[in-house]
Amino acid sequence: RESLSARLKTVKPSPTIAITRLAAELRRNGKNIVALSQGEPDFDTPDHIKAAAKNAIDNGETKYTDVDGTPALKRAIVDKFKNENELDYEVANISVGTGGKQVIFNAFSATLDQGDEVIIPAPYWVSYPDMVLLTGGVPVTVSCGEKSGFKLTAEVLEGAITPRTKWLVLNSPSNPTGAGYSAAELKAIAEVLLRHPRVLVMTDDMYEHIRYDGWEFHTIAAVEPRLRERVLTCNGVSKAYAMTGWRIGYAGGPVDLIRAMGTIQSQSTTNPSSVSQAAAVAALTGPLDFLAERNAVFQERRDLCLAAFNGIDGLSCKTPDGAFYLFPSCAGVIGKQVPNGKVLVTDVDFATYLLESVGVAVVPGSAFGLGPYFRISFATSTDRLRDACERIADACASLK
Ligand code: PLP
Numbered sequence: 001r002e003s004l005s006a007r008l009k010t011v012k013p014s015p016t017i018a019i020t021r022l023a024a025e026l027r028r029n030g031k032n033i034v035a036l037s038q039g040e041p042d043f044d045t046p047d048h049i050k051a052a053a054k055n056a057i058d059n060g061e062t063k064y065t066d067v068d069g070t071p072a073l074k075r076a077i078v079d080k081f082k083n084e085n086e087l088d089y090e091v092a093n094i095s096v097g098t099g100g101k102q103v104i105f106n107a108f109s110a111t112l113d114q115g116d117e118v119i120i121p122a123p124y125w126v127s128y129p130d131m132v133l134l135t136g137g138v139p140v141t142v143s144c145g146e147k148s149g150f151k152l153t154a155e156v157l158e159g160a161i162t163p164r165t166k167w168l169v170l171n172s173p174s175n176p177t178g179a180g181y182s183a184a185e186l187k188a189i190a191e192v193l194l195r196h197p198r199v200l201v202m203t204d205d206m207y208e209h210i211r212y213d214g215w216e217f218h219t220i221a222a223v224e225p226r227l228r229e230r231v232l233t234c235n236g237v238s239k240a241y242a243m244t245g246w247r248i249g250y251a252g253g254p255v256d257l258i259r260a261m262g263t264i265q266s267q268s269t270t271n272p273s274s275v276s277q278a279a280a281v282a283a284l285t286g287p288l289d290f291l292a293e294r295n296a297v298f299q300e301r302r303d304l305c306l307a308a309f310n311g312i313d314g315l316s317c318k319t320p321d322g323a324f325y326l327f328p329s330c331a332g333v334i335g336k337q338v339p340n341g342k343v344l345v346t347d348v349d350f351a352t353y354l355l356e357s358v359g360v361a362v363v364p365g366s367a368f369g370l371g372p373y374f375r376i377s378f379a380t381s382t383d384r385l386r387d388a389c390e391r392i393a394d395a396c397a398s399l400k
Helices: 013-030 047-058 071-085 101-113 127-134 154-160 185-192 226-229 255-266 274-285 289-310 347-358 384-398
Strands: 094-097 117-122 138-141 167-172 201-204 231-236 247-254 374-377
Touching: 013 094, 013 347, 013 384, 047 094, 047 274, 071 167, 071 226, 101 127, 101 138, 101 167, 101 201, 101 226, 101 231, 101 255, 127 201, 127 347, 138 154, 167 185, 167 247, 167 274, 185 226, 201 226, 247 274, 247 289, 347 374
Parallel strands: 117 138, 117 167, 167 201, 201 231
Antiparallel strands: 094 247, 231 247
Protein backbone atom coordinates (compact mmCIF):
# COMPACT_ATOMS: atom_id res chain seq x y z
CA ARG A 1 0.00 0.00 0.00
CA GLU A 2 1.14 3.48 -0.83
CA SER A 3 0.25 4.76 2.64
CA LEU A 4 2.88 2.58 4.32
CA SER A 5 6.23 4.09 5.21
CA ALA A 6 9.41 3.54 3.23
CA ARG A 7 11.02 2.30 6.44
CA LEU A 8 8.43 -0.44 6.86
CA LYS A 9 9.08 -1.69 3.34
CA THR A 10 12.66 -2.56 4.32
CA VAL A 11 11.61 -5.14 6.90
CA LYS A 12 10.00 -8.53 6.64
CA PRO A 13 7.69 -10.18 9.16
CA SER A 14 9.37 -12.76 11.42
CA PRO A 15 9.90 -15.96 9.40
CA THR A 16 9.55 -18.12 12.50
CA ILE A 17 6.08 -16.71 13.09
CA ALA A 18 5.27 -17.20 9.37
CA ILE A 19 6.19 -20.91 9.46
CA THR A 20 4.29 -21.43 12.72
CA ARG A 21 1.24 -19.80 11.11
CA LEU A 22 1.48 -21.98 8.00
CA ALA A 23 1.78 -25.08 10.19
CA ALA A 24 -1.29 -23.98 12.18
CA GLU A 25 -3.23 -23.47 8.97
CA LEU A 26 -2.30 -26.95 7.69
CA ARG A 27 -3.37 -28.33 11.06
CA ARG A 28 -6.74 -26.55 10.84
CA ASN A 29 -7.19 -28.23 7.47
CA GLY A 30 -6.89 -31.59 9.19
CA LYS A 31 -3.20 -32.33 8.56
CA ASN A 32 -1.19 -33.97 11.33
CA ILE A 33 1.58 -31.43 11.90
CA VAL A 34 4.47 -31.41 14.37
CA ALA A 35 5.68 -27.83 14.79
CA LEU A 36 9.29 -27.51 15.91
CA SER A 37 9.45 -23.92 14.77
CA GLN A 38 8.58 -21.85 17.82
CA GLY A 39 11.04 -20.80 20.51
CA GLU A 40 8.89 -21.28 23.55
CA PRO A 41 9.28 -23.68 26.50
CA ASP A 42 6.40 -26.16 26.75
CA PHE A 43 6.64 -25.97 30.56
CA ASP A 44 4.19 -23.92 32.58
CA THR A 45 5.10 -20.77 34.56
CA PRO A 46 6.03 -21.99 38.08
CA ASP A 47 3.23 -21.74 40.68
CA HIS A 48 5.00 -19.34 43.04
CA ILE A 49 5.28 -16.84 40.18
CA LYS A 50 1.61 -17.16 39.29
CA ALA A 51 0.70 -16.71 42.97
CA ALA A 52 2.67 -13.44 43.12
CA ALA A 53 0.71 -12.14 40.13
CA LYS A 54 -2.62 -13.09 41.71
CA ASN A 55 -1.57 -11.31 44.92
CA ALA A 56 -0.59 -8.23 42.95
CA ILE A 57 -4.05 -8.08 41.41
CA ASP A 58 -5.74 -8.52 44.80
CA ASN A 59 -3.48 -5.86 46.36
CA GLY A 60 -4.43 -3.29 43.75
CA GLU A 61 -1.11 -3.28 41.92
CA THR A 62 -3.10 -2.59 38.78
CA LYS A 63 -2.13 0.98 37.99
CA TYR A 64 0.61 2.74 36.02
CA THR A 65 4.06 2.12 37.46
CA ASP A 66 7.33 3.97 36.90
CA VAL A 67 7.85 3.90 33.12
CA ASP A 68 10.89 1.61 33.01
CA GLY A 69 10.13 -0.64 35.96
CA THR A 70 8.97 -0.65 39.58
CA PRO A 71 11.61 0.02 42.25
CA ALA A 72 11.02 -3.52 43.59
CA LEU A 73 11.70 -5.15 40.23
CA LYS A 74 14.74 -2.96 39.54
CA ARG A 75 16.19 -3.91 42.93
CA ALA A 76 15.57 -7.61 42.18
CA ILE A 77 17.40 -7.16 38.86
CA VAL A 78 20.33 -5.37 40.54
CA ASP A 79 20.61 -8.33 42.95
CA LYS A 80 20.36 -10.84 40.11
CA PHE A 81 23.19 -9.15 38.19
CA LYS A 82 25.31 -9.01 41.34
CA ASN A 83 24.70 -12.56 42.51
CA GLU A 84 24.64 -14.40 39.21
CA ASN A 85 26.93 -12.32 37.00
CA GLU A 86 29.23 -10.37 39.32
CA LEU A 87 27.99 -7.14 37.75
CA ASP A 88 27.70 -4.08 39.99
CA TYR A 89 24.74 -2.17 38.65
CA GLU A 90 22.63 0.29 40.59
CA VAL A 91 18.91 0.92 40.17
CA ALA A 92 19.70 3.84 37.83
CA ASN A 93 21.46 1.38 35.50
CA ILE A 94 18.34 -0.77 35.00
CA SER A 95 15.57 -0.58 32.41
CA VAL A 96 12.55 -2.89 32.28
CA GLY A 97 10.45 -3.27 29.14
CA THR A 98 7.69 -5.33 27.60
CA GLY A 99 9.83 -8.37 26.80
CA GLY A 100 13.47 -8.58 25.86
CA LYS A 101 12.34 -7.46 22.42
CA GLN A 102 11.20 -4.01 23.54
CA VAL A 103 14.36 -3.40 25.54
CA ILE A 104 16.53 -4.13 22.49
CA PHE A 105 14.28 -2.05 20.25
CA ASN A 106 14.47 0.87 22.70
CA ALA A 107 18.26 0.69 22.73
CA PHE A 108 18.51 0.82 18.94
CA SER A 109 15.87 3.58 18.75
CA ALA A 110 17.75 5.64 21.29
CA THR A 111 21.12 5.42 19.54
CA LEU A 112 20.93 4.81 15.80
CA ASP A 113 21.11 7.61 13.27
CA GLN A 114 20.72 7.10 9.54
CA GLY A 115 23.68 5.09 8.29
CA ASP A 116 24.92 3.89 11.68
CA GLU A 117 26.11 0.30 11.44
CA VAL A 118 25.31 -2.60 13.74
CA ILE A 119 27.52 -5.68 13.52
CA ILE A 120 25.41 -8.83 13.80
CA PRO A 121 27.18 -12.21 13.78
CA ALA A 122 25.30 -14.72 11.60
CA PRO A 123 23.51 -16.98 12.23
CA TYR A 124 21.51 -14.49 14.32
CA TRP A 125 18.17 -14.21 16.06
CA VAL A 126 15.84 -13.11 13.25
CA SER A 127 14.76 -9.86 14.86
CA TYR A 128 18.13 -8.08 15.16
CA PRO A 129 18.58 -7.02 11.51
CA ASP A 130 14.96 -5.95 11.12
CA MET A 131 14.98 -3.98 14.35
CA VAL A 132 18.09 -2.16 13.11
CA LEU A 133 16.36 -1.38 9.79
CA LEU A 134 13.20 -0.18 11.56
CA THR A 135 15.21 2.19 13.73
CA GLY A 136 17.13 3.66 10.81
CA GLY A 137 20.45 1.81 11.08
CA VAL A 138 22.33 -0.51 8.76
CA PRO A 139 22.67 -4.17 9.79
CA VAL A 140 26.15 -5.48 8.96
CA THR A 141 25.92 -9.25 9.17
CA VAL A 142 29.16 -11.18 9.44
CA SER A 143 29.17 -14.86 8.65
CA CYS A 144 30.30 -17.06 11.56
CA GLY A 145 30.26 -20.60 10.24
CA GLU A 146 30.48 -23.99 11.81
CA LYS A 147 34.30 -23.92 11.71
CA SER A 148 34.38 -21.24 14.42
CA GLY A 149 31.56 -23.00 16.28
CA PHE A 150 29.08 -20.46 14.83
CA LYS A 151 30.87 -17.82 16.91
CA LEU A 152 32.42 -14.45 16.17
CA THR A 153 36.22 -14.39 16.37
CA ALA A 154 38.41 -11.39 17.20
CA GLU A 155 39.75 -11.40 13.63
CA VAL A 156 36.33 -11.33 11.95
CA LEU A 157 35.18 -8.59 14.34
CA GLU A 158 38.25 -6.46 13.60
CA GLY A 159 37.52 -6.75 9.86
CA ALA A 160 33.90 -5.68 10.27
CA ILE A 161 34.42 -2.51 12.32
CA THR A 162 34.21 0.75 10.33
CA PRO A 163 34.03 4.43 11.37
CA ARG A 164 30.21 4.06 11.25
CA THR A 165 30.01 1.07 13.62
CA LYS A 166 27.70 1.92 16.53
CA TRP A 167 26.97 -1.49 18.05
CA LEU A 168 28.18 -5.05 18.18
CA VAL A 169 25.46 -7.57 19.05
CA LEU A 170 26.40 -10.73 20.96
CA ASN A 171 23.97 -13.52 21.87
CA SER A 172 25.15 -16.35 24.07
CA PRO A 173 23.89 -19.04 24.28
CA SER A 174 22.66 -18.36 20.80
CA ASN A 175 19.34 -18.59 19.11
CA PRO A 176 19.50 -20.43 16.63
CA THR A 177 22.68 -22.48 17.23
CA GLY A 178 22.90 -22.88 21.02
CA ALA A 179 26.59 -21.95 20.79
CA GLY A 180 27.92 -20.25 23.92
CA TYR A 181 30.99 -18.06 24.28
CA SER A 182 33.63 -19.04 26.85
CA ALA A 183 35.23 -16.37 29.04
CA ALA A 184 38.41 -16.62 26.93
CA GLU A 185 36.48 -16.09 23.69
CA LEU A 186 34.74 -13.04 25.15
CA LYS A 187 38.08 -11.73 26.38
CA ALA A 188 39.51 -11.95 22.85
CA ILE A 189 36.53 -10.02 21.48
CA ALA A 190 36.88 -7.49 24.29
CA GLU A 191 40.54 -6.90 23.34
CA VAL A 192 39.40 -5.75 19.89
CA LEU A 193 36.67 -3.56 21.37
CA LEU A 194 39.12 -1.84 23.71
CA ARG A 195 40.91 -0.58 20.59
CA HIS A 196 37.60 0.87 19.26
CA PRO A 197 36.22 2.97 22.09
CA ARG A 198 33.22 4.27 20.13
CA VAL A 199 31.64 0.85 19.64
CA LEU A 200 28.80 -0.09 22.00
CA VAL A 201 28.11 -3.72 22.85
CA MET A 202 24.67 -5.25 23.20
CA THR A 203 24.82 -8.67 24.79
CA ASP A 204 21.59 -10.63 24.67
CA ASP A 205 21.77 -13.14 27.53
CA MET A 206 18.18 -14.35 27.23
CA TYR A 207 19.18 -18.04 27.37
CA GLU A 208 21.68 -17.68 30.23
CA HIS A 209 19.95 -20.23 32.45
CA ILE A 210 19.32 -22.90 29.84
CA ARG A 211 22.62 -24.74 29.49
CA TYR A 212 24.08 -28.24 29.28
CA ASP A 213 27.02 -30.48 30.07
CA GLY A 214 28.25 -28.13 32.80
CA TRP A 215 28.89 -25.33 30.30
CA GLU A 216 29.60 -22.09 32.22
CA PHE A 217 27.87 -18.86 31.29
CA HIS A 218 29.86 -15.61 31.09
CA THR A 219 28.82 -12.12 30.04
CA ILE A 220 31.17 -9.60 28.47
CA ALA A 221 30.78 -6.70 30.94
CA ALA A 222 31.92 -9.02 33.75
CA VAL A 223 34.73 -10.58 31.71
CA GLU A 224 36.13 -7.15 30.78
CA PRO A 225 35.06 -4.48 33.31
CA ARG A 226 36.81 -1.78 31.25
CA LEU A 227 33.94 -2.16 28.75
CA ARG A 228 31.30 -1.65 31.44
CA GLU A 229 30.40 1.91 30.40
CA ARG A 230 29.46 0.84 26.87
CA VAL A 231 27.85 -2.55 27.35
CA LEU A 232 24.11 -3.06 27.50
CA THR A 233 23.49 -6.40 29.23
CA CYS A 234 20.05 -7.60 28.06
CA ASN A 235 18.10 -10.39 29.67
CA GLY A 236 14.55 -11.34 30.57
CA VAL A 237 12.27 -13.83 32.25
CA SER A 238 10.60 -15.21 29.10
CA LYS A 239 12.65 -18.34 28.45
CA ALA A 240 14.17 -19.51 31.74
CA TYR A 241 10.99 -19.00 33.75
CA ALA A 242 8.58 -20.10 30.99
CA MET A 243 7.02 -16.63 31.00
CA THR A 244 6.86 -15.77 27.30
CA GLY A 245 3.33 -14.39 27.56
CA TRP A 246 4.01 -12.15 30.56
CA ARG A 247 6.24 -9.85 28.50
CA ILE A 248 9.03 -8.77 30.82
CA GLY A 249 12.58 -8.11 29.67
CA TYR A 250 15.29 -5.96 31.20
CA ALA A 251 18.76 -4.56 30.72
CA GLY A 252 21.64 -3.14 32.73
CA GLY A 253 23.79 -0.43 31.21
CA PRO A 254 25.25 3.08 31.38
CA VAL A 255 22.90 5.61 33.00
CA ASP A 256 22.64 7.97 30.00
CA LEU A 257 21.63 5.14 27.66
CA ILE A 258 19.18 3.69 30.21
CA ARG A 259 17.60 7.14 30.62
CA ALA A 260 17.27 7.56 26.85
CA MET A 261 15.63 4.15 26.54
CA GLY A 262 13.15 5.21 29.24
CA THR A 263 12.32 8.35 27.25
CA ILE A 264 11.50 6.26 24.17
CA GLN A 265 9.36 3.91 26.23
CA SER A 266 7.55 6.83 27.91
CA GLN A 267 6.38 8.02 24.49
CA SER A 268 5.46 4.59 23.14
CA THR A 269 4.12 2.00 25.58
CA THR A 270 4.76 3.43 29.08
CA ASN A 271 5.34 0.78 31.75
CA PRO A 272 5.22 -2.96 31.17
CA SER A 273 2.22 -4.64 32.81
CA SER A 274 2.21 -3.97 36.56
CA VAL A 275 1.01 -7.52 37.28
CA SER A 276 3.74 -9.05 35.13
CA GLN A 277 6.35 -6.94 36.92
CA ALA A 278 5.18 -8.32 40.29
CA ALA A 279 5.44 -11.83 38.82
CA ALA A 280 8.96 -11.09 37.57
CA VAL A 281 10.02 -10.01 41.09
CA ALA A 282 8.90 -13.44 42.33
CA ALA A 283 10.76 -15.12 39.47
CA LEU A 284 14.04 -13.34 40.18
CA THR A 285 13.92 -13.60 43.97
CA GLY A 286 12.26 -17.03 44.31
CA PRO A 287 13.58 -20.60 44.28
CA LEU A 288 15.53 -21.73 41.22
CA ASP A 289 15.52 -25.49 41.70
CA PHE A 290 13.00 -25.96 38.89
CA LEU A 291 15.65 -24.69 36.44
CA ALA A 292 17.94 -27.68 36.99
CA GLU A 293 15.01 -30.08 36.68
CA ARG A 294 13.85 -28.50 33.44
CA ASN A 295 17.37 -28.31 32.03
CA ALA A 296 17.74 -32.04 32.66
CA VAL A 297 14.59 -32.64 30.61
CA PHE A 298 15.81 -30.28 27.86
CA GLN A 299 19.17 -32.06 27.80
CA GLU A 300 17.51 -35.46 27.35
CA ARG A 301 15.50 -34.10 24.45
CA ARG A 302 18.56 -32.42 22.98
CA ASP A 303 20.46 -35.70 23.08
CA LEU A 304 17.56 -37.63 21.56
CA CYS A 305 17.38 -35.24 18.59
CA LEU A 306 21.15 -34.98 18.20
CA ALA A 307 21.47 -38.76 17.99
CA ALA A 308 18.61 -38.93 15.49
CA PHE A 309 19.91 -36.17 13.21
CA ASN A 310 23.50 -37.36 13.27
CA GLY A 311 22.19 -40.79 12.23
CA ILE A 312 20.37 -39.47 9.15
CA ASP A 313 22.22 -39.59 5.87
CA GLY A 314 22.60 -36.00 4.61
CA LEU A 315 22.24 -34.24 7.99
CA SER A 316 24.80 -33.44 10.66
CA CYS A 317 24.48 -31.45 13.85
CA LYS A 318 26.85 -29.78 16.30
CA THR A 319 26.14 -30.14 20.03
CA PRO A 320 24.75 -26.90 21.53
CA ASP A 321 25.98 -25.51 24.88
CA GLY A 322 22.67 -23.96 25.79
CA ALA A 323 19.22 -22.63 24.70
CA PHE A 324 16.72 -25.14 23.29
CA TYR A 325 17.53 -25.23 19.60
CA LEU A 326 19.44 -27.49 17.23
CA PHE A 327 20.87 -26.07 14.03
CA PRO A 328 21.68 -29.08 11.82
CA SER A 329 23.38 -28.75 8.47
CA CYS A 330 21.33 -30.09 5.56
CA ALA A 331 24.17 -29.63 3.05
CA GLY A 332 24.09 -33.38 2.38
CA VAL A 333 20.53 -33.34 1.02
CA ILE A 334 20.98 -30.30 -1.22
CA GLY A 335 21.01 -31.42 -4.85
CA LYS A 336 18.90 -34.50 -4.12
CA GLN A 337 15.51 -35.15 -5.65
CA VAL A 338 12.24 -35.41 -3.77
CA PRO A 339 9.80 -38.19 -4.84
CA ASN A 340 7.90 -35.86 -7.23
CA GLY A 341 11.17 -35.16 -9.04
CA LYS A 342 11.84 -31.66 -7.71
CA VAL A 343 15.48 -30.97 -6.80
CA LEU A 344 16.28 -29.47 -3.38
CA VAL A 345 18.32 -26.34 -4.09
CA THR A 346 18.14 -24.41 -0.80
CA ASP A 347 17.31 -24.99 2.85
CA VAL A 348 13.98 -23.26 2.19
CA ASP A 349 13.21 -26.08 -0.29
CA PHE A 350 14.16 -28.62 2.35
CA ALA A 351 12.01 -27.01 5.07
CA THR A 352 9.08 -26.78 2.65
CA TYR A 353 9.58 -30.44 1.70
CA LEU A 354 9.55 -31.48 5.37
CA LEU A 355 6.34 -29.56 6.04
CA GLU A 356 4.52 -30.76 2.94
CA SER A 357 5.69 -34.39 2.85
CA VAL A 358 5.84 -35.43 6.53
CA GLY A 359 4.18 -32.49 8.33
CA VAL A 360 7.19 -31.29 10.33
CA ALA A 361 7.61 -27.51 10.65
CA VAL A 362 11.23 -26.32 10.93
CA VAL A 363 12.75 -22.93 10.12
CA PRO A 364 15.28 -22.73 7.26
CA GLY A 365 18.75 -21.57 8.32
CA SER A 366 18.76 -18.82 5.72
CA ALA A 367 16.13 -17.02 7.83
CA PHE A 368 18.89 -16.69 10.46
CA GLY A 369 21.48 -15.62 7.90
CA LEU A 370 23.25 -18.95 7.30
CA GLY A 371 22.35 -21.80 4.95
CA PRO A 372 22.03 -24.62 4.21
CA TYR A 373 20.88 -25.34 7.75
CA PHE A 374 17.58 -25.58 9.57
CA ARG A 375 16.54 -24.84 13.13
CA ILE A 376 14.39 -26.95 15.36
CA SER A 377 13.23 -26.05 18.84
CA PHE A 378 13.35 -29.01 21.21
CA ALA A 379 11.18 -27.23 23.77
CA THR A 380 8.35 -29.63 23.06
CA SER A 381 7.34 -33.03 24.44
CA THR A 382 9.71 -35.98 24.10
CA ASP A 383 7.02 -38.04 22.32
CA ARG A 384 6.49 -35.31 19.77
CA LEU A 385 10.22 -34.97 19.21
CA ARG A 386 10.60 -38.71 18.71
CA ASP A 387 7.74 -38.65 16.20
CA ALA A 388 9.29 -35.64 14.39
CA CYS A 389 12.73 -37.26 14.17
CA GLU A 390 11.20 -40.41 12.66
CA ARG A 391 9.29 -38.35 10.14
CA ILE A 392 12.40 -36.38 9.15
CA ALA A 393 14.34 -39.65 8.78
CA ASP A 394 11.56 -41.01 6.53
CA ALA A 395 11.55 -37.81 4.45
CA CYS A 396 15.34 -37.98 3.98
CA ALA A 397 15.20 -41.70 3.15
CA SER A 398 12.80 -40.92 0.30
CA LEU A 399 15.30 -38.59 -1.41
CA LYS A 400 17.15 -39.77 -4.48
N1 PLP B 1 16.51 -12.59 22.37
C1 PLP B 1 16.55 -13.81 21.84
C2 PLP B 1 17.85 -14.37 21.41
C3 PLP B 1 15.37 -14.54 21.65
O1 PLP B 1 15.40 -15.76 21.10
C4 PLP B 1 14.14 -13.95 22.05
C5 PLP B 1 12.86 -14.64 21.84
O2 PLP B 1 12.67 -15.45 20.98
C6 PLP B 1 14.17 -12.68 22.61
C7 PLP B 1 15.36 -12.02 22.76
C8 PLP B 1 12.91 -11.95 23.00
O3 PLP B 1 12.38 -12.34 24.17
P1 PLP B 1 11.02 -11.73 24.70
O4 PLP B 1 9.96 -12.77 24.44
O5 PLP B 1 11.25 -11.51 26.17
O6 PLP B 1 10.73 -10.47 24.00
